[in-house]
Amino acid sequence: MTEAKKSILVVDDNADIRELLMEVLTQAGYEVAVADDGIGAMTALKKRVPDLIILDIVMPVIDGPHLIHVIRAADNPEMWQVPILICSASEKIDELLAASEFDIAPEDCLRKPFEVATLLRRVAERLERADTAR
Secondary structure: OOOOOOEEEEEOOOHHHHHHHHHHHHHOOOEEEEEOOHHHHHHHHHHOOOOEEEEOOOOOOOOHHHHHHHHHOOOOHHHHOOOEEEEEOOOHHHHHHHOOOOOOOHHHEEEOOOOHHHHHHHHHHHHHHHHHHO
């Protein structure tokens, strides 16, 4: 029996970044869905809870920190456990790391610009950690 592909939701308002992440992650064997903002992400999450979320911090309407709060407060307990990999050029990463309510570790953050190899390594490590925790 073959193992199901791991699913990743990419949430970023930059179309070039979304396209790059989708292409790289799909080529690496992941099933990828994309959203261009927090509202699109919430719609996608209602349809399916992914194995991992790659999330930008600075976005219009609903930014990354607000979306993290929404995900962690959702009625669906499955969403509480979804690992989130922050991928951003924003200095807000430092604020998130310092804020205890987010429980984000440095290994859960990837600063733009990033190396593709680093992205793939972080994704694999985060998914493996999530599998081990289950």
